[in-house]
Amino acid sequence: MFKNILAAYGLEIGDVFMQEFGIGLINKTWKVEKSDRTASYILQRINHSIFKRPDDIAFNVSYIARFLQQHHPDYLFITPLTTVDGKELYYDEQHGYFRLAPFLENSCTINTVNTPRQAFEAARQFGQFTSLCSRLDPAKLKITIPDFHNLPFRYQQFREALEQGNKDRRSETQDLIGFLQAHAGIMTTYTDILQNRSFGIRVTHHDTKISNVLFDAVDNGLCVIDLDTLMPGYFISDVGDMMRTYLCPVNEEETDMSSIGVREDYFQSIVTGYLSAMKPLLSRDEKHHFVYAGKFMIYMQALRFLTDYLNNDVYYGARYERHNVVRAENQVVLLQKLLDKEPILNGIVTDALYTTVPGM
Incomplete structure (x- = not known):
């Protein structure tokens, strides 16, 4: 080969x-x-x-x-x-x-966000990339994964799994199902965004985990990589994915739900890093939905994990019994932690919007 x-x-x-x-x-x-x-x-x-x-x-x-x-x-x-x-x-x-x-010599990737500085540098890189492409018509780009971050589509898949999926699994996950149904307003907000002309469709990476940034030996971000999911999209996709994967000290595979939390200093780093490049380009409505970006992505991922569990693990697969329901529970706990801190996080965004964004 x-x-x-x-x-x-x-x-x-x-x-x-x-x-x-x-x-x-x-x-x-x-x-x-x-x-x-x-x-x-x-x-x-x-x-x-x-x-x-x-x-x-x-x-x-x-x-x-x-x-x-x-x-x-x-x-x-x-x-x-x-x-x-x-x-x-x-x-x-x-x-x-x-x-x-x-291969870029003297560069490396990071699999887990270990410091607020790393979070800042990654957010700055993703923000800079979208900012530099602001004069490019995103409609020229191809859609590499249709409906990738289409939340109403993911919610419809969830509803179909409730009707047609494994009945035993549906019965055992009633608490998770009830939570996701009770928070369907997150999906409704997204449908409102689709009709809001102040939300810009931009060149968006769509997969902003830390490993998709190259760093040097002293944690300076060099550039973004892995552009397979590069498509037209909303800023909430990139910011939301950073929040989902940077804020918590453990990832979606964690089974100890007590270790899940939202780190405010890491959120501060995402805000200051991303706004260092994107602050002049975001509309007032977009800025007011900064924290919503995290709710959007975490909620959607919880839906996708539970949907797959109800459908007998046909998409993500499972390495052990109840793997996808554990993943879904993990994301539900993370979403609740984010909701609990929403007033504090909104305050951090407000402070950043009315002060000069510093380097770190």
Whole structure:
């Protein structure tokens, strides 16, 4: 497999070292290093079962790359290489779609947010990326995952699972079901946003976990990576995903619900980091929905986990009995913690909006 893939990019398999790289759940990744240490690359196999049209991903990335090169040539944007015959992806009939990109030396990724500074730097990078693309028409981008952050669509899937899913599982999860139904106003707010012209549709990353930012050795953010879900969207998707994955000291796999919480200093870092780039671009209504972004993403993920559990784990799978219901409960607890602190968090946003955003 690798011999043909590497040859497509002008590399010889006998002249490189290869090793698996990262812990991504969707795409498979390898680091490729020339034996003479003159160059290193990242090779990825795109998950064709998730991304039905990989060429759309390649189109979006190249379109953004051309725009940034023209308007912001000093911005660090890692663009995949083309094959020797000029193609943006290599297709293998047996193994699918692959891409090769330069590896940025002296850079690293972080799998877990460990300090407020890391949260600030990541938020700043995602905000800067969207800000720099503000003059680009997002309608030009392809939709790589339809309905990815469409909350009414996810709620409808949840309702269908209640009607058609596993009855025993539905019976045992009545408390979780009741909580999600009781908080359906989060979905109603989103439908209102869809009709609100003061909410801008922008170039949005849609997957703002910390591992999608490259850092240097002293925790300075360098650039954003992994643009498979780059699509038109609302700012609440990017901010909400940061809140969902940065605020809590544990992730959605945690089974000890007592360890779930919302760290106010990390929220402060997200606010100041993102607003350092996006404050002039967000409308008044958007700024007032900053905390809502977290509710939006956490609620949607809780819906998706419980929906999958009711549907017998057909989407996420399960490594143990009740895995997805534990994940759903985890997100419900996180959502409640966020709701409990909403007045405090809104105060932090207000303070940031009326003060100069500092560096950290």
